[in-house]
Structures are given as C-alpha cells and as structure tokens.
Amino acid sequence: MDRKTIVVMEGDQTGQELLEEALRVLDPAVTQLELDFERYDLSLENRKATDNGVVHEAAAAMKEHGFGIKAATVTPEAGSLGSPNAILRKGIDGTVIVRTGRRIPGINPMSGVHAPISVVRMAVDDAYGATEWREGEDLDEVAYRTEKITRGVCRGVSEFAFIQARKMRAKVFGGPKYTVSPVYEGMLKEEMDRAAEKNRDTRYDPQLIDATYALLLGTYGEPLVIPTLNRDGDCLSDMVLQMFGSIAGAESLLISLDEDFVAQTIMSEAPHGTAPALEGKNVANPMAMILAGAALLSFMDDDQASLISRAIYEATFEIILDGVRTADLGGSTGTSEFTDEVIRHVRNKREVWSALA
Incomplete structure (x- = not known):
C-alpha cells in the first residue's frame, strides 16, 4: 500500500479518550500498514x-490527504465560536453523512431488526x-426560519444512497414528506x-x-438504505443505531463526493457526544471510534487496507x-481492556493469514 496520511482531530472529554483508543x-505496529x-x-x-x-487548518489538511478521524467535541451554546463540525463539513465540501446500524453479535436488537440499515443524510443545508x-410580543410573538436545500446536494444524497444500497444488497427505502412540502422536500x-x-x-x-419511522419498527430483516434531509436524518440515525443496541455501536462518516459521486474526502467519527460524566472513568464504549478507524481503511482503495479494515470489524464483533x-x-x-482485546484479535488474524499465505 502507498503511504497514507490520516488527519487526526483531537477533541474534548471522553471524546478525546476514545479517539486515543x-x-x-x-497503529502501524498493529495494522502493518504504512500510515x-x-x-x-x-x-x-x-x-x-x-x-x-485550527478547524479550518484541519479541513484543508483533510482535503489534501483525503482521510480524517475526529473525536467528539464540545460545541458552546452561545457565542460566535459555533460548531466545528459545521466548519469541517463546509471546508471539505461535505455532501452526505452516512450512519449504518448493524446487528451486534450477542446483543438483542429490537424485534424484527436483523439486517443493516444505512441512513444517508444531507451533510449541509436544511434546518x-x-x-x-x-x-411581535407576548402571545403574538412569531418565530420564523428560512431554510434551503440545493439540487446538487439532493442529487448527491440520492445517488450515493443507490451506491450504498448496491454495496449492501439493500433496497432504497423512505424519503421526505413531499406531500406536505412539494416544493422544498419535493x-x-x-x-x-x-x-x-x-x-x-x-x-x-x-x-x-413519518411512514418510514413507523415501518422501521415492523421490518422483516431486509437491509435498507434511507436517503433523508439533514434534520430528518439526524433524528432517524440516532433511533436506528439504538434499535441495534447502542448509539456507540457504529461509526459516522462525512463524505465529500466528486462529480461522479465517488467518495473524495472521508471524515469518520463516533455519532455520540463527549459524555463528560464518563470522563476519566475507563468505562465508555470505544466501539464506534474503533469502527470509525476501520471504515477509513475501507475507503483507501487498497487490498491490504481492506483486509485490515475487515479484521478490525470482525475482531470488534467477535469479542462482544x-x-x-x-x-x-x-x-x-x-x-482500555476492550481495545486491548480488539488489538489481540487483529494480531491473531494477521498471524493466521501469514500462516495460510
């Protein structure tokens, strides 16, 4: 494999602890990859x-190298600092966010949910x-909001949904409330x-x-890919991950697409927040961040990186x-003990593969 550079974006509280895991x-000592x-x-x-x-610098570095992994960060409630994720999405021209709920071996999902469900949502625009x-004032006060979506982002979400569905042998399912909002959501x-x-x-x-939410609770194990607006996808993906046992059970991917809808820049992270109550206690689940790293390797267009990516996924699910x-x-x-076991299993797989070569 040609040497690759992964841009590492450090974060806050438990988010930083899980990034280090x-x-x-x-680590190349574990993966034997030139990283x-x-x-x-x-x-x-x-x-x-x-x-x-520093956020703008990180975004520029990701556009240069193509790969990034980010820890959860704190977004202040007030002030001009804003959300680092919003800056990163704009900085790399992010089009879609992909979160895939998967059955975690040994963990009972909701009844009827067995096959993977991917939510492909807009990375920008909308709410x-x-x-x-x-x-106005008092009871006559009125709140307004001006939102927008662009056809280019809608096309990217839709095209990538079918790419993802083909990869998963899934069907494209769901969609927006276009009957109520034929111009905007349409x-x-x-x-x-x-x-x-x-x-x-x-x-x-x-x-x-709304039918998508209802029907998800009565699925029959068929793999699904659901394209959504930004706000809908944010809510839906959290629910889908929890349906499989834990919001910490899968990675979240921000993807910039080229004109042929091929992934150009990929930033992976955990879908959960910084969990300040768990900081320093060595009890948080590192699974989502570990899988975030595995997901990056799967996009490197290299057979060895793809093998190690699968090894990390398999090791994580095997130990559970x-x-x-x-x-x-x-x-x-x-x-840390969870990560130790993942590393042990990955090394075991590499050793067995070398014996079978």
Whole structure:
C-alpha cells in the first residue's frame, strides 16, 4: 500500500479518550500498514485560542490527504465560536453523512431488526445553518426560519444512497414528506426518483418520513438504505443505531463526493457526544471510534487496507460475542481492556493469514 496520511482531530472529554483508543488499533505496529497521522487540536480551549483557525487548518489538511478521524467535541451554546463540525463539513465540501446500524453479535436488537440499515443524510443545508428570527410580543410573538436545500446536494444524497444500497444488497427505502412540502422536500423526492430510473437493478420503495419511522419498527430483516434531509436524518440515525443496541455501536462518516459521486474526502467519527460524566472513568464504549478507524481503511482503495479494515470489524464483533462488553452493552469491561482485546484479535488474524499465505 502507498503511504497514507490520516488527519487526526483531537477533541474534548471522553471524546478525546476514545479517539486515543481508536488510534491504538490503527497503529502501524498493529495494522502493518504504512500510515502517518497528522494531528490537530480541536479541543474547545484551542478552538477559542485560535478563533477556529485550527478547524479550518484541519479541513484543508483533510482535503489534501483525503482521510480524517475526529473525536467528539464540545460545541458552546452561545457565542460566535459555533460548531466545528459545521466548519469541517463546509471546508471539505461535505455532501452526505452516512450512519449504518448493524446487528451486534450477542446483543438483542429490537424485534424484527436483523439486517443493516444505512441512513444517508444531507451533510449541509436544511434546518442547520438556517436564518431564524422572531417578531411581535407576548402571545403574538412569531418565530420564523428560512431554510434551503440545493439540487446538487439532493442529487448527491440520492445517488450515493443507490451506491450504498448496491454495496449492501439493500433496497432504497423512505424519503421526505413531499406531500406536505412539494416544493422544498419535493426536490429530494425528485432526485430520488431520478436516481431510481438510472439504477433499475436496485430496489426502490419510497415512503414519507413519518411512514418510514413507523415501518422501521415492523421490518422483516431486509437491509435498507434511507436517503433523508439533514434534520430528518439526524433524528432517524440516532433511533436506528439504538434499535441495534447502542448509539456507540457504529461509526459516522462525512463524505465529500466528486462529480461522479465517488467518495473524495472521508471524515469518520463516533455519532455520540463527549459524555463528560464518563470522563476519566475507563468505562465508555470505544466501539464506534474503533469502527470509525476501520471504515477509513475501507475507503483507501487498497487490498491490504481492506483486509485490515475487515479484521478490525470482525475482531470488534467477535469479542462482544465472547462476552467482552462495556456497561452500555450489559457488561463490565473497561474502555482500555476492550481495545486491548480488539488489538489481540487483529494480531491473531494477521498471524493466521501469514500462516495460510
């Protein structure tokens, strides 16, 4: 494999602790891959000190190298600092966010949920970054919000949904509330229909977003890919991950697409927050961050990186099946001990592969 550079974005509280666990697994001593790590301190303190300059630097580095892994960060409730994720999404021209719920071996999912479910949502626009204001007083006060979506982003979400569905042998399912909002939300539906015409080999079952929520609770184990608006996807993906046992059970991917809808820049992270109550206690689940690292390797267009990616996924699920589980999965294994077991299993796989070569 040609040497690759992964941009590492440090974070806050438990987010930073779990990032370090993921980097232990990605260490070249474990993976035997030629990887370099370029670190940027995105802690709240350093973002304040640099007036978000470090966030812009990290985004530029990701565009240069193509790969990034980010710890969870604190977003202040007030002030001009804003969300680092919003800056990163804009900085790398992010189009889609992909979160995939998977059955965790040994953990009982909700009844009827067995096959993977991917939520492919807009990375920009919609309710996030909308202009908001209020007018009037007392009970006559009115709140307004001006949102926008672009056809280019709608097309990227729709096209990538079919790419993801083909990869998963899944059907494209769900969609926006286009009956109530034919102009705004209807734009995504138009692009979904357009992509379906181009991809007749992939099953397509459009549903309104409210029906999507309801029908998910009665699925029969069929793999699904759900394209969504930004706000809908944010809510839906959290629910989907929890349906499989834990929000810490899967990675979150921010992807920039080229003109052919091929992934150009990938930033991986955990879908959960900084969990300040767990900081320093060695009890948080590192699974999502470890899988975030594995996901990056799968995009490196290299056979050896793909093998190690699969090894990390398999090792993570195997140890859970063997009973190595953190508290959120009903066990008592500590954070570092969980990672130790993943590393041991990855090394075992590499040793066996070399014997079978």
